[in-house]
Amino acid sequence: MAELPVELYARIFRLVGANDLTSLSRVTQAFQTEAEHLLYQSVALSKVSESSRLLSWCNAVADCERRAARVNTLRFPTYFKLSPQETSADSIQTSIARAFKAMVNLKALYVESAERGVEFHPSLRPSTFENCEFRLVELLGNLPGFTVDEVWTLLSSQPDICYWVPGTGFTMSLDVSSFPPDILPQLxxxxxxxxxxxxxxxxxxxxxxxxxxxxxxxxxxxxxxxxxxxxxxxxxxxxxxxxxxxxxxxxxxxxxxxxxxxxxxxxxxxxxxxxxxxxxxxxxxxxxxxxxxxxxxxxxxxxxxxxxxxxxxxxxxxxxxxxxxxxxxxxxxxxxxxxxxxxxxxxxxxxxxxxxxxxxxxxxxxxxxxxxxxxxxxxxxxxxxxxxxxxxxxxxxxxxxx
Missing domain, CATH: 3.80.10 (Leucine-rich repeat, LRR (right-handed beta-alpha superhelix))
Known part of the structure; x- marks a missing residue:
């Protein structure tokens, strides 16, 4: 299969699942390039609530510039749950921030999760977006770790957003007079x-x-x-x-x-x-x-x-x-x-x-x-x-x- 034209095996790769793509990425460098392109271009983590799995993915991206640069669309969990051996959410949130800083080509961010509770922690904080180079075009979901003013600050830093679905919690807390006039110019x-x-x-x-x-x-x-x-x-x-x-x-x-x-x-x-x-x-x-x-x-x-x-x-x-x-x-x-x-x-x-x-x-x-x-x-x-x-x-x- 490694001898097939790139266009042909690239088409085949689009028909297999994530586990198979992971295996294919270890076969040859050419396979790795195409498999990682598919694995990281659009990433769905919204159902990953265990901190260990989330940490593993964030480190894999933060530690590999090539992978991080491929991420274009990211579905990220609103909350994560600490494993029994962990006592603080700070280290997880720091790793998340490292990953976000590395994803220089991120365009679409969907923050969504079905799970929440007292043992869950917000995945994203205002500091997550500090010094990030990406320019979002799409933003969806709740940001429970943010105040209303911090959401406005985030939106002001992302003037290219043209698709916006604000989270229910944020929308319901809005005061009509608090709406800044200069956000989302391209919406x-x-x-x-x-x-x-x-x-x-x-x-x-x-x-x-x-x-x-x-x-x-x-x-x-x-x-x-x-x-x-x-x-x-x-x-x-x-x-x-x-x-x-x-x-x-x-x-x-x-x-x-x-x-x-x-x-x-x-x-x-x-x-x-x-x-x-x-x-x-x-x-x-x-x-x-x-x-x-x-x-x-x-x-x-x-x-x-x-x-x-x-x-x-x-x-x-x-x-x-x-x-x-x-x-x-x-x-x-x-x-x-x-x-x-x-x-x-x-x-x-x-x-x-x-x-x-x-x-x-x-x-x-x-x-x-x-x-x-x-x-x-x-x-x-x-x-x-x-x-x-x-x-x-x-x-x-x-x-x-x-």
């Missing part, structure tokens, strides 16, 4: 669980935005207050009117802030969106059949909308329709449609496409009487009508669900 992709803070990022070239509307602290804020915050937040979309092209809204505020109302407000303040997803699951979030005309009217206000995902229960999709299935629509004969009307669903999709001439793709969730759920996806035909092209949910969330 393009953002997920916020407190959407009302987005206005503090005006002037950034935000192109993709994900919001979660929910009751932050039910014991402190009433549902009407939460709805009022959401209603007053959507107009902030006009701050990014020149750059925003994609919006994902998860709305859990129920029928008192309906999906139709959300769509109408978004269309008013961000009419040039190209991709829009509204997700409101649950029977109290459903769009009643008698509100479908209002939905069509709201969609008609978009000027450039290309892709629409309505992840909302829509009873109008379940109404009967005895019109014959079109002969050029074999997917409408799929067994999934037993008890449903594929023609009714197609006509609903067509009504939305007719209302918005720029709309080319529509998808919505649907469950048949047997309890099987699929996501009918429709594309615009030459005559402007909708045609069923598959049952796969259009991906509009992978950019923030990394």
């Amino acid at each position: 393009r992709d953002l997920l916020f669980i407190r959407p009302e803070l987005t206005k503090h990022l005006a002037s950034r070239p935000i192109r993709r935005l994900s919001w979660l509307f929910y009751r932050e602290e039910p014991e402190k804020i009433s549902l009407p207050q939460a709805i009022g915050i959401a209603q007053s937040t959507i107009p902030d979309l006009q701050l990014f009117r020149d750059t925003l092209s994609e919006l994902y809204i998860m709305n859990t505020l129920g029928k008192d802030f309906s999906a139709v109302e959300v769509v109408a407000l978004v269309a008013r303040y961000a009419p040039t969106l190209r991709i829009f997803t509204i997700c409101s699951r649950g029977s109290d979030c459903a769009i009643p059949a008698n509100e479908h005309p209002q939905l069509v009217q709201a969609i008609s206000s978009f000027q450039d909308l290309d892709t629409l995902l309505l992840e909302v229960d829509m009873p109008v999709l379940h109404l009967p329709n005895d019109t014959c299935i079109a002969p050029d629509g074999p997917l409408e004969q799929d067994p999934f449609w037993s008890g449903l009307s594929p023609v009714q669903c197609r006509q609903i999709a067509t009504s939305l496409m007719v209302s918005c001439p720029s709309l080319r793709t529509i998808s919505f969730p649907l469950q048949n009487p047997s309890g099987i759920s699929k996501n009918p996806c429709y594309s615009r035909t030459a005559n402007g009508e909708a045609k069923l092209v598959g049952f796969d949910l259009v991906d509009t969330s992978s950019w923030w669900m990394k």
Whole structure:
């Protein structure tokens, strides 16, 4: 195998696991180069909570400039747990800092962990980033070892960040007045669980935005207050009117802030969106059949909308329709449609496409009487009508669900 062209064995290496790559790296120098490139370019340590394993990896990177330089993407645990023979977290955190200083080409840092408790310690501290040469482009996760001001200091030192998902703990502790005006000048992709803070990022070239509307602290804020915050937040979309092209809204505020109302407000303040997803699951979030005309009217206000995902229960999709299935629509004969009307669903999709001439793709969730759920996806035909092209949910969330 060592005699194979580099391009061929490099392709083979991409098909094997980490253990095999580790073994291959010991065969020849050429194999080592390619194997280490794959092993260290994107590293997933977020499930490593034992301090001994974390220490071993950090030392392997800190002690080898070649390996450290290969690390581009790093998933790091939020916390680590000391082994029984260890009494202090300082030495582990010092080794972590050495590793971070060595990773001069680090671009994406995702800090995430499922485990925590009194015996766990924050993996990262402000001192971890001192004298680091890397320039982050993506940052996600909680930094429990930081104060709010220390997070601002970190973000100020990383002006190239264009993708940011702040941790829940940090976001919930923010005071509106504490938001500095000069951070994240290149921010393009953002997920916020407190959407009302987005206005503090005006002037950034935000192109993709994900919001979660929910009751932050039910014991402190009433549902009407939460709805009022959401209603007053959507107009902030006009701050990014020149750059925003994609919006994902998860709305859990129920029928008192309906999906139709959300769509109408978004269309008013961000009419040039190209991709829009509204997700409101649950029977109290459903769009009643008698509100479908209002939905069509709201969609008609978009000027450039290309892709629409309505992840909302829509009873109008379940109404009967005895019109014959079109002969050029074999997917409408799929067994999934037993008890449903594929023609009714197609006509609903067509009504939305007719209302918005720029709309080319529509998808919505649907469950048949047997309890099987699929996501009918429709594309615009030459005559402007909708045609069923598959049952796969259009991906509009992978950019923030990394």
